[in-house]
Amino acid sequence: MPGWRPAGCKDGAVDVENQPHLVEIVAALKEITARITSATSISEAVSDITKVVTGILPSSVQCGVMMIAQGEPATFASTGLPPELLDESTHSDGEGPAIEAIRSRDIVMSQDVDNETRWPTWTALARSHKVASVLSYPFDVDTLTLGALNLYADQPGAFTGDIPIIAMLVADHASLLLRVRLRQLTQEDLWARAGDTPIGEATVERAVGIVMAQRGCPPDQALRHLHEAATHLGVGLPAVAERLVETVSARAQ
Numbered sequence: 001m002p003g004w005r006p007a008g009c010k011d012g013a014v015d016v017e018n019q020p021h022l023v024e025i026v027a028a029l030k031e032i033t034a035r036i037t038s039a040t041s042i043s044e045a046v047s048d049i050t051k052v053v054t055g056i057l058p059s060s061v062q063c064g065v066m067m068i069a070q071g072e073p074a075t076f077a078s079t080g081l082p083p084e085l086l087d088e089s090t091h092s093d094g095e096g097p098a099i100e101a102i103r104s105r106d107i108v109m110s111q112d113v114d115n116e117t118r119w120p121t122w123t124a125l126a127r128s129h130k131v132a133s134v135l136s137y138p139f140d141v142d143t144l145t146l147g148a149l150n151l152y153a154d155q156p157g158a159f160t161g162d163i164p165i166i167a168m169l170v171a172d173h174a175s176l177l178l179r180v181r182l183r184q185l186t187q188e189d190l191w192a193r194a195g196d197t198p199i200g201e202a203t204v205e206r207a208v209g210i211v212m213a214q215r216g217c218p219p220d221q222a223l224r225h226l227h228e229a230a231t232h233l234g235v236g237l238p239a240v241a242e243r244l245v246e247t248v249s250a251r252a253q
Helices: 022-038 042-056 097-104 120-128 163-195 200-215 219-233 237-252
Strands: 061-069 075-078 108-110 133-142 145-153
Touching: 022 042, 022 163, 042 061, 042 075, 042 145, 042 163, 061 097, 097 108, 097 133, 097 145, 133 163, 145 163, 200 219, 200 237, 219 237
Parallel strands: none
Antiparallel strands: 061 075, 061 145, 108 133, 133 145
């Protein structure tokens, strides 16, 4: 890849044994696309991302993903790293590279954990698990769901050349796919709940159309508004849909 000059290579020669090739990166992005679009849950999709990314990086680097959704438990996945290293929110100071990346919306990197002064609780834990360097790249799934793609290496100075670019490509690519898949899964779940009741899908569809007209929003957002109203009122989605349809019909008479 242009610009790649690994340490120890003369005249810009590529270390073909340890560095990812362009064709491998393209193949990985295609595989990530296939896995996310067919995943039955966001957790499954996130787990698949870490497996694919680890497969194209040097063996000394492992991948983890941390996602935080408002009002929902955080989602974590890795290729063998312990949960306590990924779940930075459980530390006494609630700090770590992934959380900092998510908060700052910027890449965070430490090439030498042994001499890192940030996140003292996390760095102590990282050293105990032989993590010598870390890179966190933030991404957004939607306005309520934020995440970070994290790379952990067992040697200092591991994130040189194109590895940060690979993290950026994967994180940005995955965030768009996760956004679409999350909407699909949410909509499928809401329609399934509506279809299990006597009121059924037809009434919910009419209610979605009403909300779309009132708020000028797309179908998935209209459905989410109905679901939020149902949660707030403590009733089922079909009941909220039925009330809305009846109210609008009464006003039209």
